[in-house]
Amino acid sequence: MSVDKPVPKPTPETQPYWDGALAAELRIQRCTPCREFYFYPRLFCPRCMSADVQWVTVSGRARLHSYVINHRAAPGFEADAPYVIAIVELEEGPRMMANLVGVEPRPEMLTLDMDLEVAFAQRGDLRLPVFRPASGSVS
Amino acid sequence: MSVRGKVAIIGAAETDSLGIIPDRSALQLHAEAARNAFSDCGISKSDVDGVAAAGQSPIAVADYLGITPRYIDGTAIGGCSFMVHVRHASAAIAAGLCDVVLITHGESGRSRVGAAPRAPDGASLQGQFEVPYGIWGPPTLFPIGVLRYMKKFGLTHEQLASVAVAQRKWASRNPRAYKRALITLEDVLASPMIAYPMHLLECCLVTDGGGALILTSAERAAAMDLPRPPVYVLGTGESAESTMISMMEDFTSSRAFRMSAARAFAEAGIAHSEVDHLMIYDAFAHLPIYGLEDLGFVGRGEAGAFISEGNTEPGGKLPLNTNGGGLSYTHTGMYGMFAIQESVRQLRGDAAAQVPGVNVSVAHGVGGMFMSAGTLVLGTADVART
Numbered sequence: 001m002s003v004d005k006p007v008p009k010p011t012p013e014t015q016p017y018w019d020g021a022l023a024a025e026l027r028i029q030r031c032t033p034c035r036e037f038y039f040y041p042r043l044f045c046p047r048c049m050s051a052d053v054q055w056v057t058v059s060g061r062a063r064l065h066s067y068v069i070n071h072r073a074a075p076g077f078e079a080d081a082p083y084v085i086a087i088v089e090l091e092e093g094p095r096m097m098a099n100l101v102g103v104e105p106r107p108e109m110l111t112l113d114m115d116l117e118v119a120f121a122q123r124g125d126l127r128l129p130v131f132r133p134a135s136g137s138v139s
Numbered sequence: 140m141s142v143r144g145k146v147a148i149i150g151a152a153e154t155d156s157l158g159i160i161p162d163r164s165a166l167q168l169h170a171e172a173a174r175n176a177f178s179d180c181g182i183s184k185s186d187v188d189g190v191a192a193a194g195q196s197p198i199a200v201a202d203y204l205g206i207t208p209r210y211i212d213g214t215a216i217g218g219c220s221f222m223v224h225v226r227h228a229s230a231a232i233a234a235g236l237c238d239v240v241l242i243t244h245g246e247s248g249r250s251r252v253g254a255a256p257r258a259p260d261g262a263s264l265q266g267q268f269e270v271p272y273g274i275w276g277p278p279t280l281f282p283i284g285v286l287r288y289m290k291k292f293g294l295t296h297e298q299l300a301s302v303a304v305a306q307r308k309w310a311s312r313n314p315r316a317y318k319r320a321l322i323t324l325e326d327v328l329a330s331p332m333i334a335y336p337m338h339l340l341e342c343c344l345v346t347d348g349g350g351a352l353i354l355t356s357a358e359r360a361a362a363m364d365l366p367r368p369p370v371y372v373l374g375t376g377e378s379a380e381s382t383m384i385s386m387m388e389d390f391t392s393s394r395a396f397r398m399s400a401a402r403a404f405a406e407a408g409i410a411h412s413e414v415d416h417l418m419i420y421d422a423f424a425h426l427p428i429y430g431l432e433d434l435g436f437v438g439r440g441e442a443g444a445f446i447s448e449g450n451t452e453p454g455g456k457l458p459l460n461t462n463g464g465g466l467s468y469t470h471t472g473m474y475g476m477f478a479i480q481e482s483v484r485q486l487r488g489d490a491a492a493q494v495p496g497v498n499v500s501v502a503h504g505v506g507g508m509f510m511s512a513g514t515l516v517l518g519t520a521d522v523a524r525t
Contacts, residue, residue, distance in 0.1 A: 006270045009261035040268055040386070066287035066390050069335035074275035082335075085272050085279055087287075087385055097283075097385035099272050107335060112290045128271050 005076035007124035014041045016055045021127045025057045026118045028094060039094035060118030062088040062131055065095055069105045088116055088131050102132035141406050144523040146229040147360040147369035150180030150353030151483040154245070157348035157469040158317050164253030168245025168349035169200050176241070176351035181366055187353070189240035191228060193220035194255070194473055200243050210237035216379065217506020218420055218473040220244075221352070222513025225479065226375035228354050238355060244476035245349030252347075265383055277422060278334045278342050280508040284390030285336055285425050291391050292440030294428065296336060300327035301447035302424040303340045303466050308452050310463025312492035317344050318467045341424035343465035343474070350476040352483075357523070370486045371523035373499070374407030374516035376400055384508035393505070395512035396433035400503060404435070407516035409499060411436050414516075416485045416500040417457060418478035421464040427451070430503055431459075434514070458494045461485065475504035475513065482517050498522045 010018040020027030030037045031045035032052040044051040065087040073081035084100040101119060103109050115134035120127040152175035154160070154168050163171065169192060177184060189210030190201040201208045212227050214220050221244055228240040247254045259265045274280055288294055304324055310316035322340060330339040360369040378398035380387060388394050404411070411434075419430035431442040436457065445451070451459035462468040462481040469477055482500040484490035499522055502515045 005273070006261060006266070008267040008271050010267070011262050014267055040264060040383075066284050068279055068283050068286075068337070069332075070273060070275065070279045071332050071334060072275055072278065074273040074279075077273040077275075080273065083273060085274060085283065085334075087283055087390065095385065097269050097272050097274075097383075112286060123271060 003075040005123060007126060008128070013043055017041050018126055020055070020057065021120055021129055024120050024127070026060045026129055027055050027057050028090070028092070029053045030056045037090070037092040037094050039096050058090060058092045061091040061134065062116045062118070064100070064110065064112055064114045064116055065089045066112065067100070067110060069107070084110065086131065099130045100132065101130050140233070142229040142233045142375065143373050143406055143408065144371050145233045145357050146354055146372045147357050148225070148352055148354055148372070148483055148517070149360050149363065149365055149369050150176040150182065150351070151480055152176040152179040152351055153477070153480055154349040157315060158346050159249055160247070160347040161250045161252065163247065163347065165245050165247045166195050166199060166203060166253055168247065168347065169195050169243040169351070170203050170245070172245055172349035172351035173200070173204055173241055173243050176353050179367065180353055182239070182353065187239045187241045189228060189231065189237035191224035191240060191242045192244070193224070194244065194246050206241070210240060216511040218422070218475045219504030219506040219511055219513035220473060221476040221479055222375070222502060222504040222515050223377045225352065225354065225372065225515055226377055226513060229372045229375060232354060232356050238359065240354045242352040242354070243349065244351070244471070244473060246471035246473055247347050248470070248472035249345045249347050269383055269385055277508060278337060280384050281423050282334060282337045282425060283384055284387065288391040288425065289336070292443070294443040296328065297324055298443035298447045299336070299341060299424050299428070300324045300338070302421070302427050303327050305446055305449070305452045306421065306460050306464045306466045309461045309492050310467035312453065313463055313468065314491060316463040316468045317346055318463070337423060340466070343422045343470035344467070346469045346471050348469050348471045350480050352479065367487050368520065370483050371518050371520065372515065373409065373518045373523060374403040374405065376402030376406070376514040377512065379511040380509060382507060382510055384510070387509055392439070393429055393433050393509045393512065395509065396430060396503070396505070399512035399514045400434040403514035403516050409516060414457070414499050414501050415497040416461065416482065416494050417459045418482050418500070418502040419459060420474055420478055420504045421460055421466050422470065422474065422505065424466065426505065427459060434501070434503060453492065461490060461492050461494060478502045478504060479515065482515070486517055486519050
């Protein structure tokens with residue numbers, strides 16, 4: 001029996017993030033008083049607790065911070081294995097988990113700190129932020 | 140207030156067998172371990188007035204055993220829950236909330252008999268921000284910072300593999316260890332790739348089993364006619380970081396490890412050089428590396444060489460994971476209980492691979508994927524009195 005890949009269920013505080021992804025934009029929050037970007041979405045700034053926070057569409061540029069290449073597929077990912085589960089560091093500072101696409105899942109192709117850019121993969125009725133090597137970057 | 144020397148572990152036991160136990164549910168494993176712990180110290184269940192457990196509710200455990208508790212701790216923060224149960228129970232006993240606390244673990248990690256389901260809800264943080272990326276159990280999460288550590292400190296794949304080799308040397312001396320045959324670096328590096336950079340032999344076992352502890356005040360312990368020497372709680376710590384490993388502050392070090400250990404060492408008032416024996420929860424081969432550094436036994440970036448040079452092996456200057464660890468002894472899912480059991484055995488002098496003259500032992504646990512931590516500094520009566 002084949003299983004679909006898991007689809008996230010947005011909550012009120014994360015809805016703008018998923019709405020952004022559907023519009024092919026990476027949106028995260030920024031605290032107005034302390035100017036810090038942060039991820040994951042929260043009701044107020046995790047640093048200063050100000051509720052004066054804004055949703056901002058960020059550049060989508062990131063660097064590869066760390067990763068594993070998973071050889072034992074999660075249900076729904078059988079056709080993808082081996083695949084990369086990465087930690088990416090956004091140009092704006094926060095880090096997040098994402099898959100890498102458009103690059104072979106081999107260590108020699110995946111240099112830490114390589115430049116990446118966001119892309120969006122259809123997942124159920126949502127689109128999921130993923131990352132690929134930045135266009136124009138030497139690979 | 141400090142609990143140093145005020146509370147003792149008087150009973151400690153594991154389930155009759157460990158490994159593959161298809162005829163026991165998770166709750167039965169808790170109960171069997173509890174009964175063995177009662178036998179271990181010769182007390183009756185009617186003496187117990189406090190119950191702590193993780194995996195199964197402490198209420199379920201108390202009811203199964205026919206104990207009416209006046210202290211209940213259901214702290215369930217992953218594999219280090221039991222270190223934290225000991226910490227909370229020590230404070231509760233010292234404060235007079237209860238007299239005798241039973242702490243149990245039982246998990247049908249392999250056979251999955253009566254085990255709770257694992258999948259997080261799609262609306263949880265992990266369900267939204269990690270699960271969609273095809274994470275599949277701890278091997279896809281726990282090691283996600285290892286390549287960053289390698290880049291920052293130059294740790295080699297061989298050094299990482301040496302952790303598994305060193306621990307198998309301890310396991311080879313332990314008849315209860317699940318894996319006992321000696322292995323080489325080549326064996327580790329040739330084992331199947333699970334999630335690069337981790338090979339099969341760098342990942343923990345998946346087993347069934349349980350363990351239980353019984354704690355009371357040092358005063359009460361001294362008045363009892365115990366068959367085995369009490370083990371004293373010298374210092375304890377706990378901390379937490381995030382339920383999502385992707386939110387770690389630093390992928391080369393655990394903030395929870397550092398905070399928890401610093402508190403435990405400060406309370407115990409001991410120097411690292413006074414630690415005779417060490418247990419660091421090893422769900423994966425990189426955990427002892429992070430642990431040795433975050434607990435302060437070696438400097439940043441030094442642990443890989445420290446282990447590969449043999450310092451933690453039998454005969455080495457810092458015996459580490461002497462039961463064989465989660466990599467070779469047993470790993471039910473929440474392994475912390477077994478790390479404490481081995482510390483107690485070493486301090487009593489009756490471990491399978493006994494280290495000579497252990498007076499201070501540290502048991503450090505992790506919960507989730509660097510989500511939480513608990514640290515115990517334990518000692519013999521000689522040390523507790525000083």
